[in-house]
Amino acid sequence: MTKNKSPCNLELPEMKKLPRDSESLANDFERYLTHHLGRFVGCIPFYLYEALSLTIRDRIMTDWLSTWKIYEKKGVKKTYYMSLEFLIGRSLGNHIINLDLDSESKTAMNQFALELEEILTEEHDAGLGNGGLGRLAACFMDSCATLSLPVIGYGIRYEYGMFRQEIENGYQVEEPDHWLRDANPWELERPEFTQVIKFGGHLETVKNHNRRPRIVWIDTSDILAIPYDVPISGYKNNTVNTLRLWSASATSDFNLSEFNAGSYSDSVEAKNDAEHITMVLYPNDASENGKELRLKQQYFLASTSLQDVFRMWAVNEDNDFSKFSKQNVFQLNDTHPSIAVAELMRLLIDEKYMSWDEAWDITSQTMAYTNHTLLPEALEKWPVALFESLLPRLLQIIYEINARFLKQVSGKWPGDTEKQISMSIIEEGDVQYVRMAYLAIVGSFSVNGVAALHSQLLAEGLFKDFYELWPEKFNNKTNGVTPRRWVAHSNPLMTELITEKIGNEWIKELEKIDQLKKYVDDASFADRWISVKTENKKKLADLVKSHCNVDFDIDSLFDVQVKRIHEYKRQLLNVLHVIHLYNRIKANDTENWTNRCVLIGGKAAPGYLLAKSIIKLISNVAEVINNDPQVGNKLKLAFIPNYNVSKMEIICPGTDLSEQISTAGKEASGTGNMKFMMNGAITIGTCDGANIEILNAVGKDNFYLFGLKADEVVARKGKYLPKQLVEGDEGLKQVMHLLKCGHFNSFEHGIFDEIIASLINPHDPWLTLADFREYVDTQEKVSQAYRNRPKWIKMSIMNTACSGFFSTDRTIQEYNKDIWKL
Ligand code: 26Q
Numbered sequence: 001m002t003k004n005k006s007p008c009n010l011e012l013p014e015m016k017k018l019p020r021d022s023e024s025l026a027n028d029f030e031r032y033l034t035h036h037l038g039r040f041v042g043c044i045p046f047y048l049y050e051a052l053s054l055t056i057r058d059r060i061m062t063d064w065l066s067t068w069k070i071y072e073k074k075g076v077k078k079t080y081y082m083s084l085e086f087l088i089g090r091s092l093g094n095h096i097i098n099l100d101l102d103s104e105s106k107t108a109m110n111q112f113a114l115e116l117e118e119i120l121t122e123e124h125d126a127g128l129g130n131g132g133l134g135r136l137a138a139c140f141m142d143s144c145a146t147l148s149l150p151v152i153g154y155g156i157r158y159e160y161g162m163f164r165q166e167i168e169n170g171y172q173v174e175e176p177d178h179w180l181r182d183a184n185p186w187e188l189e190r191p192e193f194t195q196v197i198k199f200g201g202h203l204e205t206v207k208n209h210n211r212r213p214r215i216v217w218i219d220t221s222d223i224l225a226i227p228y229d230v231p232i233s234g235y236k237n238n239t240v241n242t243l244r245l246w247s248a249s250a251t252s253d254f255n256l257s258e259f260n261a262g263s264y265s266d267s268v269e270a271k272n273d274a275e276h277i278t279m280v281l282y283p284n285d286a287s288e289n290g291k292e293l294r295l296k297q298q299y300f301l302a303s304t305s306l307q308d309v310f311r312m313w314a315v316n317e318d319n320d321f322s323k324f325s326k327q328n329v330f331q332l333n334d335t336h337p338s339i340a341v342a343e344l345m346r347l348l349i350d351e352k353y354m355s356w357d358e359a360w361d362i363t364s365q366t367m368a369y370t371n372h373t374l375l376p377e378a379l380e381k382w383p384v385a386l387f388e389s390l391l392p393r394l395l396q397i398i399y400e401i402n403a404r405f406l407k408q409v410s411g412k413w414p415g416d417t418e419k420q421i422s423m424s425i426i427e428e429g430d431v432q433y434v435r436m437a438y439l440a441i442v443g444s445f446s447v448n449g450v451a452a453l454h455s456q457l458l459a460e461g462l463f464k465d466f467y468e469l470w471p472e473k474f475n476n477k478t479n480g481v482t483p484r485r486w487v488a489h490s491n492p493l494m495t496e497l498i499t500e501k502i503g504n505e506w507i508k509e510l511e512k513i514d515q516l517k518k519y520v521d522d523a524s525f526a527d528r529w530i531s532v533k534t535e536n537k538k539k540l541a542d543l544v545k546s547h548c549n550v551d552f553d554i555d556s557l558f559d560v561q562v563k564r565i566h567e568y569k570r571q572l573l574n575v576l577h578v579i580h581l582y583n584r585i586k587a588n589d590t591e592n593w594t595n596r597c598v599l600i601g602g603k604a605a606p607g608y609l610l611a612k613s614i615i616k617l618i619s620n621v622a623e624v625i626n627n628d629p630q631v632g633n634k635l636k637l638a639f640i641p642n643y644n645v646s647k648m649e650i651i652c653p654g655t656d657l658s659e660q661i662s663t664a665g666k667e668a669s670g671t672g673n674m675k676f677m678m679n680g681a682i683t684i685g686t687c688d689g690a691n692i693e694i695l696n697a698v699g700k701d702n703f704y705l706f707g708l709k710a711d712e713v714v715a716r717k718g719k720y721l722p723k724q725l726v727e728g729d730e731g732l733k734q735v736m737h738l739l740k741c742g743h744f745n746s747f748e749h750g751i752f753d754e755i756i757a758s759l760i761n762p763h764d765p766w767l768t769l770a771d772f773r774e775y776v777d778t779q780e781k782v783s784q785a786y787r788n789r790p791k792w793i794k795m796s797i798m799n800t801a802c803s804g805f806f807s808t809d810r811t812i813q814e815y816n817k818d819i820w821k822l
Contacts, residue, residue: 015062020099022107028055029108041112046182048114049122052105053092053185057231059099064231064240071150072316077326078150079820082305082340083137083333084297085281086155086243087129087162088230089485089645091186093120094142097489098233124179125644126186127161128245130285130603131564132671133372135481135645136450136808137333139671142482143808145234145241146508149822154305154337156297157187157228157245160280165603165642170619172604172612174283187228187245193311195225195304196251199296203392208353215350217393223274224249225304235484235508246304248277284605285564286378292390295339295382299391302340306330306347321352325365329820332369332444335380335436341367341443342397350393356400368446368819370477371437372668374457375568384432398434402426405442412469423465441466441473446819450479451669451690453710477815478693479669480808483510486675490649493532494679494800501525510807517801526793533656533680533796540654543647544599548638550626556595556633557786560676561659562643562651565604565611567766568666572759574600574659575618576772577779579735581635582625590634594783597636599651601643613755615639620744648672652679656792657782660685661775663766665710667691674806680796684782686771690806698802702795706778707771722760722769732772736760 018024032051033039039047071078096105096116106116129135137153144151163174201220208214230243250271277296282288309328313319317327332338341363348359373379387395402425413419425442427433441447441463449455455476459467467474488495488507498506502515519525534554541552552558561574578598584590600618604611622637640647658676660667660683667689677683677694684704685691695703708716726736736756738744745751759768786792804810816822 015065017062018059020059020101020104022104022111025055025101025104025108026111028058030112041114045119045122049092049119050183050185052109052119053123056092056095056099056101056105057185059101060095060231060233060240063233063238064242066238067240068242071152072312074316075327076150077328077820077822078152079144079329079331079815079822080305080309081137081140081144081151081153081331081333082301082337083134083153083155084301084336085129085134085333086126086137086141086153086245087131087134087645088126088138088243089649090120090123090125091230092123093489094485095231095233097484098146098235100236121646124182125161125646126179126184127177127644128155128158128281130162130281130283132669133285133334136479136671139480139482139485139808140812141232141241141243142235142484143480143812145232145239146237146482146484147809147812147816148234148237148239149241149812149816149820151241151820151822153232153241153243154301154308155243155245156278156281156301157247158278158281159247159275162281162603162644163283163606167615167619167639167641170616170623172615174606176280187230190227190229193227193308195246195307195311197223197225197248197300197303199223199299199390201392203396214353215393215396217346217350222251223277223300224251225300227304227308244305244308246278246301248274248300250274283603284607285566286373286375286605287380288605288607289381290383290386292386295386295390298336299339299343299394302337302343305337306340306343310347310351321348321354321362325362328366330367331815331819332367332440334370334372335440338369338380338436338440338443339391339394341439342394342401345397345401346393349397360401360404364443365445367440367444368448369437369440369444370448370450371454371458371463372450374454374462374666374668376462379462380436381427381433382436384426384434387434395434398425398439401439401442409469419465437463438466441470445473446475447473448475448477448819449668450477451693452476452478453665453687453692454668454689457665457710475818477811477818478690478805479671479674480806480811481671481674481678482808483507483678485649486652487678491532491536491653491679493535494653497528497532498800506804508809510809511804513804514801516797520794520797520801523790526790526797529680529793529797530789533654536653536679537656538654539650540599541597543650544597544638544640547640548622550622550636550638552597552599552636552638553595553633556597556636557656557783558597558599558654559657559659560599560651560655560681561661562599562601562640562648563670563672565602565608565614567610567758569662570766570768570771571600571602571614571618572755573661573768573771573775574598575614575621576732576735576768577776578625578635578637579621579738580731580776582621582628582631583731583734583738585631585634592784592787593634594786595633595635596783597638599638599640599655601640601647601651603643610754610758613752617744617752617755620748624744648675652676652681655679655681656786656796657681658683658685660688660691661707661771662686662688663768663771664688664708664713666766674803677799677806678803680800682782682792682795682799684775684778693805697805698799702798702802704778704782706774708767713767716767716770720762720764720767720770722762722764725769725772726760729773731776732769 032054161177166173198220225246232241348354425438506513537554618639658681660673669689686707
């Protein structure tokens with residue numbers, strides 16, 4: 001067998017690479033379509049997508065296998081990114097770019113009179129996430145592959161992803177997202193690596209061979225975990241990493257003895273129960289407390305992934321656990337998989353027969369925890385009783401971890417029982433809870449926040465005591481986004497223009513995009529920048545027309561806020577501004593007016609009623625404004641249904657103004673803010689999350705900053721009088737009047753009462769009205785700046801040119817340098 005060089009220069013047996021010219025692609029495409037799928041070119045277009053995906057996937061396989069082989073070599077340190085969410089979106093277009101098969105694929109499709117772009121839109125989004133945290137995991141996977149880092153993603157293969165949002169009469173309606181109903185060419189089932197997961201049962205103490213007492217967890221209900229591997233290609237580097245998603249299945253198809261005893265339905269029910277575990281993604285982007293199925297999902301992921309690592313460790317490293325902590329890191333994406341801390345202890349003690357101390361050394365040197373929230377109410381906690389019945393052995397281990405930890409606390413703060421109560425992993429009270437964040441902190445060698453301010457506030461506030469105990473654990477890793485998906489793929493026109501000027505290295509080394517600064521004063525470059533933006537705005541306007549039936553005029557300022565609907569993200573503040581502009585138009589106060597098209601999108605958690613009312617309010621305000629002839633093109637408002645990854649790929653290139661207006665100190669980072677910046681939008685934002693770093697990068701002349709600072713928000717508590725603010729501000733008064741008098745809900749009496757009450761509540765934690773005046777005045781500055789087109793374009797170019805820091809390549813390099821050390 002001949003040898004060839006693999007990405008890391010290890011000798012591998014030659015695997016035949018498939019030809020990559022357009023003729024070969026066309027041949028394979030046709031063969032897949034006809035001989036494999038049994039269809040012809042005139043078929044429904046999903047099969048065209050499937051045939052092309054299989055064609056491209058074939059060209060990934062050799063690199064996928066060789067990358068695995070390298071990672072399996074003895075001594076290769078690996079990171080396992082554990083996450084309940086991976087919000088991947090579509091894959092085909094991304095792989096085509098990464099494999100450098102763009103023009104070949106286009107040509108191949110043209111041979112059948114097909115357009116590549118149209119085929120790409122046939123793919124269902126893999127919506128295995130809620131929002132920022134899930135999308136971050138997907139961007140991280142992209143960067144790890146592009147940097148050729150041995151990182152394996154572990155997640156859940158939900159049968160149903162994030163619900164599809166429909167808008168009916170202005171209200172959100174949730175529809176199931178059965179994304180796997182048609183084929184998914186981007187997964188490979190690997191039943192040979194199936195694992196068994198235990199639930200329930202009880203504990204007994206037995207003597208082991210050297211007569212030490214040992215706990216056994218028996219009479220459990222067992223469930224199978226079957227892995228499905230998803231390839232993650234790096235950008236033009238022959239590396240293909242793996243995202244391993246687990247699917248639950250009953251241990252046997254159905255129980256034969258029960259079947260024979262005549263209870264067919266009971267035996268099928270057991271199968272059903274098992275498969276429910278991975279049936280559906282929980283659609284809450286703040287923790288939903290106490291749901292048993294969610295805890296099952298979390299343990300299912302943690303246990304199966306750790307067992308999978310142990311399986312590989314046995315094969316590749318002969319089960320030599322003395323090196324385990326030097327060669328493995330588990331990065332926990334929030335507390336969702338943090339039960340892994342206790343599960344790793346269980347596996348080491350109960351199945352590898354280690355002492356507590358040996359097991360703890362390994363666990364606390366391999367776990368690393370990333371926090372994504374500053375809201376105390378969003379910290380996960382589980383009722384002890386639930387743990388007791390579902391995972392009795394895990395609870396026992398958590399109690400032991402806690403007992404030893406509290407000894408350390410009393411060593412540091414002798415006699416301070418308050419400290420012990422407040423830091424305990426177990427929350428005492430009428431109902432006892434396990435505090436998952438504390439378990440994660442105690443069990444990890446690294447704890448990080450996701451933006452500078454967020455990490456600082458964790459150390460000063462939410463986790464202050466832990467920071468005092470272990471300052472060395474705490475660190476910051478500011479989020480990023482992958483420039484492959486969020487510029488190269490989603491904004492081909494801008495990519496072409498930038499590459500023409502500064503070459504293409506920026507796609508892999510985004511810091512180089514600062515070379516664009518040379519062109520900020522170049523008039524002909526500015527003209528080209530405008531025409532790119534205009535084309536992208538046309539595409540966005542088409543999207544809005546087709547989904548909202550609202551006409552966006554491309555000469556208007558495109559003002560966009562897309563993200564989950566939350567009070568702290570303050571979509572309400574945006575709506576108040578829109579109503580204010582509407583009110584000005586009605587009052588003929590339109591001198592030096594800038595036409596504006598406001599787009600809002602995002603999903604509300606199904607049980608979050610106020611968030612759902614906010615959607616209804618946006619819809620109703622839009623209805624009034626868009627149908628008022630006096631308003632015309634001066635102002636438009638649209639709510640785009642079912643905001644998701646593939647919608648964002650069209651939205652962010654076409655946006656002029658990016659709304660990042662959360663209450664300061666509440667948004668951990670934000671990542672949409674970075675996507676907009678890279679695509680040349682200008683931000684209007686508060687001093688919150690990564691906005692602060694964006695502002696620092698681009699300078700205050702290229703960013704519209706407003707609002708209370710995080711410390712001012714804290715100081716305002718108990719001193720906030722929103723009704724006085726309304727009385728003292730004529731503009732705000734009129735806006736509130738329009739809301740209260742039912743101007744936007746003439747035939748729907750009272751439906752916005754809760755929203756109005758929340759705004760004028762002196763205990764409103766989001767202080768929306770406190771920032772109203774400065775927001776409106778800052779928006780007026782935005783409007784005037786947009787009228788000065790050369791100035792606006794310069795700001796736009798500067799935003800893209802200064803976005804180099806916000807690549808996940810940089811983020812991942814920091815994780816690797818400070819935490820993973822691969
Ligand atoms: C937990 C338990 C039960 C059910 C659901 C959940 C749950 C699910 C998802 C809790 C939280 C989430 C998601 C949180 C999230 O997306 N946070 C965002 O993370 C981004 C990436 O770091 C940040 O940029 C955002 O600021 C942060 O809000």
